[in-house]
Amino acid sequence: MRHWFVSFITFFVLLLYGLAQILNKKLKDVEISIPIVYGNIAFWLGKKANEYQSHKWTVYVRGATNEDLGVVIKRAVFQLHSSFNNPTRVIEAPPFELSESGWGEFEIAITLYFHNDVCDKPLNLYHHLKLYPEDESGFVSIKKPVVVESYDEIVFPEPSEGFLARIQSHPSVNLPRLPAGFTLPPPVPVEDSSKRRRGDTKDHPLAQWFMNFSEADELLQLAAARQQVSGLLWMNKKTLVAIFVKYHLLCGLFNIGFDACSTLAWSASSYSKTPTTDKLDRWAESTVEISLRPVNALLLMQSFEIST
Amino acid sequence: MDAKDILGLPKTPLPLAQEKKSQPKKDSQRKPDGISREVYALTGGLAPLMPSIDVSQLKRRPPSDEKITWQWLPFTSSARKDNLQLYHWVRVVNGVPPTGDYSFAKYNKSVDVVKYTEEEYEKYLTDPMWTKEETDQLFDLCERFDLRFVVIADRFTSSRSVEELKDRYYNVSRAMLIARAPSPGDVSGHPLVKEPYNSSQETERKRALSMVLSQTKHQERKDTQVLAEAKRIAESRMTALGTEESALPVASNFDPDIAEVAVNLDDTASPSSNAQLASASVAPSTSAMADNASTLASLRMLRVYMRTYGLEQMVQAASSSAGLRTIKRVEQTLQDLGVSLKPKVPTKAVCSEHLELRKEILTLLNLQKQLQYKEAEGSSFRDGSYTDMPGSPKWSQRDQDRTFIPDSMSFGGERVGRRDQKRKGPGRVSENPSSPAHKRPRKLKASDL
Numbered sequence: 232m233r234h235w236f237v238s239f240i241t242f243f244v245l246l247l248y249g250l251a252q253i254l255n256k257k258l259k260d261v262e263i264s265i266p267i268v269y270g271n272i273a274f275w276l277g278k279k280a281n282e283y284q285s286h287k288w289t290v291y292v293r294g295a296t297n298e299d300l301g302v303v304i305k306r307a308v309f310q311l312h313s314s315f316n317n318p319t320r321v322i323e324a325p326p327f328e329l330s331e332s333g334w335g336e337f338e339i340a341i342t343l344y345f346h347n348d349v350c351d352k353p354l355n356l357y358h359h360l361k362l363y364p365e366d367e368s369g370f371v372s373i374k375k376p377v378v379v380e381s382y383d384e385i386v387f388p389e390p391s392e393g394f395l396a397r398i399q400s401h402p403s404v405n406l407p408r409l410p411a412g413f414t415l416p417p418p419v420p421v422e423d424s425s426k427r428r429r430g431d432t433k434d435h436p437l438a439q440w441f442m443n444f445s446e447a448d449e450l451l452q453l454a455a456a457r458q459q460v461s462g463l464l465w466m467n468k469k470t471l472v473a474i475f476v477k478y479h480l481l482c483g484l485f486n487i488g489f490d491a492c493s494t495l496a497w498s499a500s501s502y503s504k505t506p507t508t509d510k511l512d513r514w515a516e517s518t519v520e521i522s523l524r525p526v527n528a529l530l531l532m533q534s535f536e537i538s539t
Numbered sequence: 540m541d542a543k544d545i546l547g548l549p550k551t552p553l554p555l556a557q558e559k560k561s562q563p564k565k566d567s568q569r570k571p572d573g574i575s576r577e578v579y580a581l582t583g584g585l586a587p588l589m590p591s592i593d594v595s596q597l598k599r600r601p602p603s604d605e606k607i608t609w610q611w612l613p614f615t616s617s618a619r620k621d622n623l624q625l626y627h628w629v630r631v632v633n634g635v636p637p638t639g640d641y642s643f644a645k646y647n648k649s650v651d652v653v654k655y656t657e658e659e660y661e662k663y664l665t666d667p668m669w670t671k672e673e674t675d676q677l678f679d680l681c682e683r684f685d686l687r688f689v690v691i692a693d694r695f696t697s698s699r700s701v702e703e704l705k706d707r708y709y710n711v712s713r714a715m716l717i718a719r720a721p722s723p724g725d726v727s728g729h730p731l732v733k734e735p736y737n738s739s740q741e742t743e744r745k746r747a748l749s750m751v752l753s754q755t756k757h758q759e760r761k762d763t764q765v766l767a768e769a770k771r772i773a774e775s776r777m778t779a780l781g782t783e784e785s786a787l788p789v790a791s792n793f794d795p796d797i798a799e800v801a802v803n804l805d806d807t808a809s810p811s812s813n814a815q816l817a818s819a820s821v822a823p824s825t826s827a828m829a830d831n832a833s834t835l836a837s838l839r840m841l842r843v844y845m846r847t848y849g850l851e852q853m854v855q856a857a858s859s860s861a862g863l864r865t866i867k868r869v870e871q872t873l874q875d876l877g878v879s880l881k882p883k884v885p886t887k888a889v890c891s892e893h894l895e896l897r898k899e900i901l902t903l904l905n906l907q908k909q910l911q912y913k914e915a916e917g918s919s920f921r922d923g924s925y926t927d928m929p930g931s932p933k934w935s936q937r938d939q940d941r942t943f944i945p946d947s948m949s950f951g952g953e954r955v956g957r958r959d960q961k962r963k964g965p966g967r968v969s970e971n972p973s974s975p976a977h978k979r980p981r982k983l984k985a986s987d988l
Contacts, residue, residue, distance in 0.1 A: 240776050264846065264887060350843045382884050384846040388839045405887075446886045453892040456876040460899045467906045474913050 261395065263387040264405045265303055266295035268444065269341060270380030272437050273362040276332070277373040284332040286362045289437065290339055291328030295382060295444060298403030299430035301325035303349055303385070310340040325430030336360050343385070348393040354385060382444040403431075606633050616641035652682045653715045663714045669707055673697065681708060702738040702745075709736035781836035830856035847881065850890045857898050869900050 273288035280286070292307055294300050307327035311318040312335065320329050327343075341356040361379040364371065384405070387394070398404045432438060574594070612629045615622060617640050629636055655664060655678075660671060680691045686708075692701045713731045720726040727733065754762075834856040838849050858866050870880055878896065882889045 236772065240772070240779065243776075266886065345843070352842055354843050354845065356845070384885060384887070385843060386846050386849060387843055389842065444884045446884045446889050449882055449884045449889045450892060452878055453882075453889065453896055456873075456878050457892070457896050457899060459876060460896065460903055464899065464903050464906065467903065467910055471906065471910055471913065474910075 261390060262407060263390045263395070263398075265300070265385040265387075265403060266382070266405060267300065267385060268293055268295050268380050268382050268441070269356055269358055270378065271339075271358065271360050272376045272378050272440050273360075274376045275362075275371050275373055283334055285334045287330065287332045288360065288362060289328055289330040290341075290358065290360060291326065291432075292341060292343065292356070293326060293328075293432045293435075293441070294403045296402065297431055297433045297435070297438065297441070298401070299325055300327065300403055301430040302398055302401050302403065303345060305344045305346045308342040308344070310342070312337040326432050326435065334362075336362050346394075348391055348397065350387060356383070376440055378440050378442065380442045607631070608634075610636070612636060614641055616644045618644040618647035650681070650685050652678055652686070653712045654678075655711070655715055659715065659718065663718050664711050666707070666710075668703075674707065674711065677704060677707060678711075700742075702741050705741070706736055706738040778832045778836065782832045782839075830859050846885045846887070846890055850882075850885060850893065853890075853894050854897060857894065858901065861901060865901070865904060868904055869897060872900050872904070873897070 269290075269292040271288050271290040273286045275286055276284065290309060292300065292304075301324060304325070304327060306324075307322045309320045309322070309329045311320060311329075311331070314335075315331065315333070322329060337360055339358050339360055341358060343354045343356070345351075345353070358381065359379075361377055364377050395406075399406060432441075435441075608631045610629050610631050611626055613624045613626050614629075615624055631637075660674070664674065666674075676696065677691070680694055684690045684694070688701045688705055688708075692699065692704055695704065709731065713735060716726050716729060716731055717723065831853070834852045838844060838852060858869065861869070873880060873896070878893075882893050
């Protein structure tokens with residue numbers, strides 16, 4: 232009865248999925264992500280510093296590869312500390328940055344508004360303005376600024392077709408492979424880029440201080456960690472199964488430890504499978520059936536080189 | 540340059556401090572008369588809403604000019620039809636007994652049962668199921684017992700159910716009402732006319748009520764289980780609708796798992812640790828899948844989000860089944876492995892790797908905990924039944940295997956057990972000659988093959 236019910240549900244879901252594909256203008260399989268970097272650069276003013284203005288700082292949002300974000304972001308609003316005049320600063324065009332001078336560190340709320348065909352909901356970021364270097368004793372120079380940047384990605388899980396068409400080949404955007412058979416309308420020719428003010432930050436005056444973010448190091452680190460963890464998992468499973476077999480030989484066929492044994496086998500096999508532990512998992516599953524014959528257990532143990 | 544300005548303090552002191560001073564003075568001044576201060580404080584310092592006892596009334600004595608006597612006097616009650624004279628004590632004031640009816644006579648209410656004449660019966664009230672005598676008897680009983688139908692049904696000569704009696708009574712009353720009314724419109728507001736008695740509905744209702752009341756505990760449990768399962772199926776259907784892409788693998792996962800859980804629930808035998816552990820290991824995986832699917836759905840609803848936010852949500856969903864301590868251990872493990880808790884470069888690939896790593900660490904920690912439990916069980920079990928087995932030095936080799944696991948495990952109990960066995964070994968053999976003999980046939984079998 233229940234199986235019928237669940238299979239009915241599955242069928243219903245499939246039906247809906249098909250319908251959605253036809254009816255919906257938004258694309259569910261395609262996710263657009265925009266890698267951005269946001270942060271601040273702060274210079275100590277040195278001799279020219281006074282009590283209220285000791286640093287000159289710039290807070291900004293830029294593309295991770297310094298591409299022009301203007302195709303996606305319509306404007307950026309930086310909310311400064313209330314002690315500033317007009318603490319709500321609106322930047323209508325790229326590069327989305329704001330320079331000010333001051334003495335205090337505070338949290339800046341950055342709100343990004345997107346173009347109409349991109350998204351009608353704004354996105355909030357928070358950045359803590361940093362003026363003073365980590366080590367207090369270090370020599371502070373006018374030439375070398377304090378730089379704090381954070382990498383993140385703006386994700387649009389269901390972009391509209393118009394947006395997709397518009398930015399399909401823009402360098403600032405990460406577009407995954409479009410599903411097979413999916414064609415986009417040709418992009419609308421953009422106005423002559425030389426006429427407009429440059430929105431990218433490749434030749435920005437502060438570009439020399441921009442940090443580099445590479446995912447390769449992080450991926451390597453994560454892969455190494457996963458290797459280690461899976462190795463540990465294998466060792467643990469082996470031990471668990473060995474205990475099971477130990478019980479088996481000790482308590483014989485049908486008495487007390489039997490329940491515990493089958494539970495162990497079951498739980499060992501229910502954990503995630505990696506290629507190296509497949510053999511072990513298969514054996515663990517099969518032992519539930521052959522547990523009536525302890526003789527075979529001994530044989531199998533030997534084949535898996537588990538010492539008794 | 541005002542010091543207060545720099546520090547950001549407000550210029551004027553808070554007015555609140557001044558208000559607070561006046562309040563306690565007021566409280567101590569007010570103290571009611573009549574009852575002591577402590578008793579008044581018990582009420583919370585507030586007067587009761589209703590006047591409870593008028594204090595001045597308590598000590599009042601009757602006015603001294605009146606002469607009160609108590610006399611044993613006869614009385615009659617208008618409620619009685621038989622003029623029976625009874626006696627009771629009466630408070631006589633100045634030799635004048637009180638006047639008026641018996642004070643409880645006003646409580647003798649009765650129901651106005653409809654009275655019909657012969658002609659009226661012939662004209663409106665004939666019914667194939669009811670004879671005139673029966674109807675008359677019914678009405679007589681109704682009058683006597685004030686429409687207590689249970690009693691009437693009991694007293695009724697021919698066995699009729701309560702619903703039948705009620706049906707007949709209400710139909711007759713209704714017919715009489717309508718017949719006697721000058722115009723139909725007059726009585727259309729009367730409840731009898733507006734809502735006629737529906738005996739079949741009543742029977743149904745009473746049957747359903749008795750069924751609900753007489754449900755056994757077993758039945759109740761089954762009902763709640765079925766309802767819970769239906770809810771779960773409905774929820775899984777919601778998540779499946781929300782994430783149509785991942786619906787297929789999720790639904791197929793649910794299939795064996797739901798059947799699994801159902802099997803465990805339907806087992807009316809006492810739940811063994813076997814069933815519990817199996818369901819416990821199955822349940823977290825299903826709930827994790829459901830959480831994953833629902834967070835994906837909720838992220839999709841957002842239309843735009845930062846990847847770090849998305850990662851946070853997924854991490855939360857994945858560790859929703861784990862307690863706070865487990866989460867801390869996962870984070871500790873991550874740090875030990877040299878991985879930052881929040882990736883510095885959160886690209887899509889990095890985030891998914893990070894999430895997978897967290898899940899694997901969670902699995903590892905759970906497995907290690909299980910291993911600990913089983914080892915503890917094993918050591919206690921072995922102490923009880925371990926006799927002599929070949930290859931005891933090989934047991935210690937297994938211990939060396941275990942040191943690969945970084946987490947410190949309770950080896951203490953295990954090792955102690957083993958030492959005891961080594962001591963006990965020779966002694967045991969001498970004590971129970973039968974058990975090695977029992978074991979030997981089995982060992983022969985093993986070595987035969």
